Amino acid sequence: MAMEALPQFEEVNIQKYLEVIQRRWLPLVGIFSIAVTFGCLYAFSLKPSYKAEGSLMIKTNRSSSLTGLPDDIGRLEALNINDNPLETQVRVIGSNPVIDRTINTLSLKDNKGKTLSIPDLASQLKIEGIKGTDVVQISYKSSDPKLAAKIVNEVIKSYIDLNIQANQDEARTAKGVLVTEVPKAEEVVRRAESKLRVFKEQNKVIVLQQEATAAVDTISKLGNQISQAQAQLDDVKGRLQQLGSEAQLDSRQGVIASDLSQAPGVQKVLIQLQETESQLAIERTRFSPEHPTITSLEEKVVALKNLLKERTGQVAGTAQITQGSLQLGQLRQSLIADITRAQAERVGLERQIATLLRQQDAYIKRANNLPRLEQTQRELERKLQAAQTTYETLLKKRQEIDIAQNQKIPNARVISLALVPAKAEGPRKILFIVGGGAVGLFLGIIVAFSLDLIDxxxxxxxxxxxxxxxxxxxxxxxxxxNPKTHSSIAGIDRPIPKIIGRxxxxxxxxxxxxxxxxxxxxxxxxxxxxxxxxxxxxxxxxxxxxxxxxxxxxxxxxxxxxxxxxxxxxxxxxxxxxxxxxxxxxxxxxxxxxxxxxxxxxxxxxxxxxxxxxxxxxxxxxxxxxxxxxxxxxxxxxxxxxxxxxxxxxxxxxxxxxxxxxxxxxxxxxxxxxxxxxxxxxxxxxxxxxxxxxxxxxxxxxxxxxxxxxxxxxxxxxxxxxxxxxxxxxxxxx
The missing domain is CATH 3.40.50.300 (P-loop containing nucleotide triphosphate hydrolases)
Incomplete structure (x- = not known):
């Protein structure tokens, strides 16, 4: 039921509005007629107009600037390019500088002979971007077809000239900035190079990566050498122990005995001592102990022993040396020689191992320090590379700016200039008439409903x-x-009622x-x-x-x-x-x-x-x-x-x-x-x-x-x- 009642309610409302219009049709028709009349008068009073059209293509295919510098050095605006949307260029073309230059170039005047104002020209100039393209269409309507074409072409020319001038001004501004920034960037490069050089000199760095590889190899080789020398040392120590037991000498005594047996002064004194002792033994058989010969020989023996002791002390030091050890047999002497050589070999191996260990420790310390050195070097190299890149970019941009400053390339290209229109376009009189009718109908309806509300x-x-x-x-x-159906009598202010059928x-x-x-x-x-x-x-x-x-x-x-x-x-x-x-x-x-x-x-x-x-x-x-x-x-x-x-x-x-x-x-x-x-x-x-x-x-x-x-x-x-x-x-x- 509710669904059926709703259409009826709406229908009643519509009918109510129609009834109001029927009751108030006279003022509605009157206002509609007046509006249509004014629309017709205005439409026929307008002069025919001519429309001239020209078009530009905006170049928006470049996206890099000539001075794209990091913020810490100073960033400049884009030069000789256009990253703005098409709508922005539409506004630029219709801007006051372009319109003013057009007016001054063509010496445009208004009806009173005064210089045409910028708003007056801008109101007649239509600039619109064609969607989906980079094309801007410019049109102007005027009763003079030649003037319409001149204005459109001059607007295009003024926009291009001002665009070129703006690009050159931007180039000059950027160049002034770069003239200051290039020396600064060069100084930054020099400082970065100096820090890197000092770092390498202080840490004796040539190529850290190769040095790290070589250090690992060297440490490995030194470890192998230490292992081999340690094995040889163990072998020598074993031989020394065996030789010492055979010669019944420790290694030190064997060395001293070998040295004494081979010392000429000691052996000469030893021979004289042995000869004197032999002679003393013989003479004792012949003479009594108090005999001068015996006494002289005994004194000679004492003197030779003191001399021998003095000379053995020079070789053996404080070691206790027996007289028997001063003369060795051939086998014993050979053993002592082997012991001496093995001892020397042991000492050499111990020194070699100590040297290798010191070298290994040095290389390990260097290898442990390489990551920190490498990190510091990378930081210094990055700074140097950034400074060099900035410096090279600035130099490149300066060259480009020098070129751009001398070029006259705009951000737009003329697709077609305006031609003198041969046929008048308007005005479209029917639009004004229809518009007047629409306005009149609207106002008439408003008046009709207003009168109905007031009534x-x-x-x-x-x-x-x-x-x-x-x-x-x-x-x-x-x-x-019908007037014939109404009659009145003198003195009565109302019509006389009529009888049906009569x-x-x-x-x-x-x-x-x-x-x-x-x-x-x-x-x-x-x-x-x-x-x-x-x-x-x-x-x-x-x-x-x-x-x-x-x-x-x-x-x-x-x-x-x-x-x-x-x-x-x-x-x-x-x-x-x-x-x-x-x-x-x-x-x-x-x-x-x-x-x-x-x-x-x-x-x-x-x-x-x-x-x-x-x-x-x-x-x-x-x-x-x-x-x-x-x-x-x-x-x-x-x-x-x-x-x-x-x-x-x-x-x-x-x-x-x-x-x-x-x-x-x-x-x-x-x-x-x-x-x-x-x-x-x-x-x-x-x-x-x-x-x-x-x-x-x-x-x-x-x-x-x-x-x-x-x-x-x-x-x-x-x-x-x-x-x-x-x-x-x-x-x-x-």
Whole structure:
């Protein structure tokens, strides 16, 4: 159910907007026409214009700068290149310097003869980048085709010249920076080279990688040599131990004995000592101990021993040497020689091992220090390489800048210059006309809705039902606006109502009154409706029209009807029927004439009682006993009495009269009664306790109420059925 209700709600809203437009079509059409007219006038007042076009290709394929230096030295902006997007160059082409140079070069003037301003030229100049390409298109519109082409070409030339100048200025600026930075970079290189050289000299570094490899090999070789020498030393020590046991000498004694046996001075003294001792032994056999020869020989032996001791001390030192050890045999001497050689070999091997160990320790210490030296060397080399790279880059950039400074290569290339247009392009008059129409339609709709919001009148049947909240007994369509169907009489400020079937065609008003008649009959089915007061909230809502035509409809249905013009302030019924109003209701109430004398039959079953002379106080007459008696008599003579009364706005006539009748029928005309008046009328009726039968909505534009009512063919069928049913029921009742 909710899904079905939503489209209906939206449809009602759309219809509501359409109804507003239908009601306010006149101001909408007026504003639309004015806007279209102004659009046409403006379009036809414009002069034909010529459009000249030229195009440039922006070079954006380079990405390196001429001075790409690290931040610690100083970084320069890119020169003679363009890394900016295409949109940026569009703005550069349309910048003030380019426009100003174009104006000055061509001496452009405005209509007053003054130099053309930059904004005026820029507003007519169109610069746009073609998406997906590096192409910028430049166009200019002017009434002078030659001038349009000149301006486009001069803009292109000015942009290229200024671009070249900007590149050269950037090159000069960069060169000034590099002139200062190159010596600094060269000094950094020298300092780095000096630090590396000092490091190598202090640490005796040639090629650390090769030195590390050689140190490992040398340490390995020294280890092998130490192992071999240690093995040889162990062998020599074993031989020494064996030789010492055979010669019964330790190694030191064997060496000393060998030295003494080979010392000439010691052996000579030893021989003399041995000869003297031998001679002493012989002489002792011949002489007595006190003999001078014995004494002389003994003294000689003592002297030779002292001499021998002195000479052996020179060779053996403090070692104890026996005399027997001074003379060795050939075998013993050979053993002692072997011991001496082995001892010498041992000493040599021990010295060799000590030397090798010292060399190995030195190489190990050097090898352990190589990683630190290598790290320091790499750092120094990196600094040197960075300084050299920076220095070489600066030198290279300086050369490039020297070249760029002398070159006149822009960042753009002309694809096509503007040609003098041979055909006028515009203006497109239809666009201004359509635009004017669109603006007019928009403003017209705004004005229409604004007027509708300001207008406080009841505009539709739906609003009337929502405001008054009474039963709608009939909806009377609006009459044709043909002037022939409206007539007026001198002194009356409103048109005279027309009678259906007599003054105007029966359809569609006749069917509407037939429905109203049937609804009234069915409204009081238990008790026949004998009298009804017809009034409205304000004037000009058509209460007299409804009164007259309802009376005609009732009479045509066969009921005897009396139409009483109880509006003794602005009576109109005598004009509708063409009757004399010299006497009437007021005269009957005061008793001047009889009722039969003033009631006039205007058509079969329909009689009319005019208002008569207008009294000064109509309420007093209507609220009199005489009026009550008249109404009582009317109900005896007529099937239905219809009272046409004044509006409710500030007048109590209808309220007073309704207390004597069966109820009030309130006529409402959309577009005439406003919300305040409708609310006031409703409040008055409720407070006074009036019996309101229902409302009749008069003057309804059926086209504006299409969503509230059935299609026309269906309405006709219902109306015919209601009329047929009413006539049949009326025939049976009578």
């Amino acid at each position: 406080r009148s009841v505009k539709t049947v739906k609003e009337a039902k929502e405001v008054l909240k009474y039963t709608v007994l009939g909806v009377i369509p609006t009459q044709s606006k 003054d105007i065609p029966y359809f569609p008003l006749g069917n509407a009154y037939q429905i109203l008649q049937v609804n009234l009959k069915f409204l009081c089915s238990d008790k026949p409706l004998k009298s009804v007061v017809i009034t409205s909230s304000v004037g000009k809502e058509g209460k007299s029209d409804v009164s007259a035509n309802l009376a005609v409809t009732m009479a045509q249905a066969g009921r005897r009807v009396l139409l009483v013009d109880a509006d003794m302030r602005n009576p109109i019924q005598h004009h509708i029927w063409g009757l004399n109003n010299t006497v009437g209701l007021s005269n009957v109430i005061v008793g001047q004439v009889s009722l039969d004398a003033v009631v006039q039959e205007v058509m079969p079953n329909l009689e009319v009682l005019t208002s008569g002379i207008l009294p000064p106080n109509p309420v007093a007459l209507l609220d009199s006993q005489r009026m009550a008696t008249l109404i009582s008599n009317f109900s005896k003579d007529y099937d239905l009495v219809i009272f046409d009364t004044p509006p409710l706005s500030g007048i109590a006539d209808a309220a007073v009269l309704s207390t004597l009748t069966d109820g009030i029928l309130l006529v409402v005309r959309p577009g005439v009664v406003d919300l305040n008046s409708a609310n006031s009328a409703k409040e008055f009726l409720n407070q006074s306790g009036q019996k309101v039968l229902g409302i009749v909505i008069n003057g309804v534009n059926i086209k504006n109420e299409s969503n509230n009512y059935l299609p026309e063919s269906k309405k006709r069928q219902i109306e015919e059925d209601l009329v047929s049913s009413s006539l049949t029921k009326f025939t049976k009742d009578h």
